[in-house]
């Protein structure tokens with residue numbers, strides 16, 4: 001049995017005779033609870049009118065240009081009886097509370113910002129299948145709930161709080177900061193810094209300065225790394241307190257589109273105490289991140305670790321295998337090789353470090369292949385036998401050794417998988433794909449418009465700075481601002497020695513796609529600072545669109561490449577051309593001036609290289 005429900009414009013505050021600028025549904029559309037039906041635009045704001053029920057639109061009673069006020073009939077929706085109860089039963093369908101939460105269609109106004117609910121487009125597909133309904137009494141109520149306190153989650157929570165939303169942040173671990181601060185970006189960079197110091201000391205010999213061979217006290221190194229992490233995570237807790245963000249410790253999973261249950265956890269891991277609390281939220285940002293992929297054929301043995309285990313520095317192995325030649329694998333290979341391990345790297349693809357242009361990786365290889373004991377490309381790990389004295393590994397593929405190889409530590413760095421499948425998102429009506437990713441629109445809204453998702457859980461590239469940027473967009477959109485993810489580029493960096501950094505369109509990618517580009521390269525062999533630093537092997541490259549002459553990509557290989565690539569990203573965002581970059585005065589002597597010089601190469605005005613060939 002179905003029931004025809006009239007959907008009317010709810011209480012929209014002081015707004016009267018507000019014109020409709022978009023009608024988002026048509027008769028026959030299947031819609032979810034909260035799916036936006038129309039968009040209104042007043043002098044002060046735009047706002048969506050969502051459907052309080054799921055069903056099939058039987059008629060749309062308004063059109064673009066019509067002026068509406070509270071009570072105007074928008075559409076009629078054919079609702080299957082059972083479903084009508086769960087959604088419409090909680091809300092005054094024709095009386096106009098579209099969210100069924102006591103709030104109106106307008107976002108909270110605490111900050112005094114213009115209230116806006118922006119239109120959700122691509123991800124707001126009306127496809128909520130089995131949204132559940134929780135009828136119990138919540139323990140905590142909030143305007144904004146953020147699930148997961150990684151760089152995405154804590155940034156979203158802090159931004160939301162700064163914009164006046166009363167915010168709760170749920171995290172299963174004892175400290176804030178997620179993968180990045182606790183077991184990712186920061187501890188890996190602390191160890192890579194130590195590796196760089198050891199490298200530098202060794203290279204100083206060529207400059208007439210001889211140090212004794214380093215003595216590594218692994219316990220103190222571990223303590224140093226923990227100290228770096230501790231300083232940052234403690235700082236985050238303080239900032240949460242200062243913003244009155246309520247941090248709730250435990251494992252969260254959805255009960256429905258407005259309730260999350262948190263199973264309390266304790267200790268340094270995720271041990272559950274049995275206590276549970278239910279949080280009722282008006283809006284939510286899912287920032288539950290990702291986890292390392294564990295290869296199913298590997299035995300359960302403490303000598304086989306993922307990046308988290310490797311960062312714990314259990315011991316310095318004599319022989320180590322790194323499975324996976326991507327950035328994380330190569331960063332950890334750098335650390336362990338510098339600490340004294342003989343490191344083999346096995347990679348199924350035909351290249352190491354997929355992503356940047358190959359000419360950058362060639363430079364990296366020249367500086368690094370001697371550091372590694374063996375690199376096996378187009379080769380896979382077939383089996384691992386855990387013996388008491390060693391892990392015996394068999395390989396297959398082009399560069400596979402015939403005999404099984406013995407290792408005392410194996411790092412599996414075969415990628416990361418999103419946590420979307422572990423939070424009962426379906427109960428909230430949020431669509432999760434078969435890999436665990438959640439689709440979002442440009443405001444980071446999921447298909448359920450008051451639930452946003454950000455960071456690793458929404459897709460590649462899985463990088464902390466992307467998560468933070470998305471966090472700000474989501475929090476601002478939730479607070480009623482017209483924020484969208486409209487960044488043109490996201491830079492990427494391998495913090496190896498040397499560093500490899502790239503952003504925007506690569507030269508290889510442009511050539512493969514047939515895009516007409518002009519490429520300008522400044523070799524660091526002509527940079528005074530690079531020569532002084534012993535880094536003349538590096539280079540800086542810019543890619544320009546052949547028609548607009550705007551810079552569309554850039555890459556750098558050499559020390560501090562990661563610190564410099566931001567300038568290229570800014571130039572791309574600003575639509576700069578070679579003159580803009582080249583005529584920006586860069587300080588001398590720096591590695592950064594190589595960006596200005598690469599632009600001068602493009603422009604034909606570089607005087608630090610032999611004269612350009614006449615065209």
Ligand SMILES: Cc1cc2nc3c(=O)[nH]c(=O)nc-3n(C[C@H](O)[C@H](O)[C@H](O)COP(=O)(O)OP(=O)(O)OC[C@H]3O[C@@H](n4cnc5c(N)ncnc54)[C@H](O)[C@@H]3O)c2cc1C
Nearest residue numbers: 148150152172178179180184185252289455456462463464
């Ligand atoms: C070794 C390593 C090095 C890296 N180095 C870099 C780097 O140099 N630069 C860079 O940009 N990126 C780096 N990354 C990637 C970066 O760490 C991630 O992209 C980033 O942490 C993603 O942020 P996030 O907020 O989306 O998720 P996460 O950091 O994964 O945080 C998610 C949080 O949610 C919590 N959570 C998940 N599910 C639940 C639940 N059900 N209930 C409660 N809490 C939950 C988790 O405990 C976690 O704290 C590195 C990653 C690794 C593994």
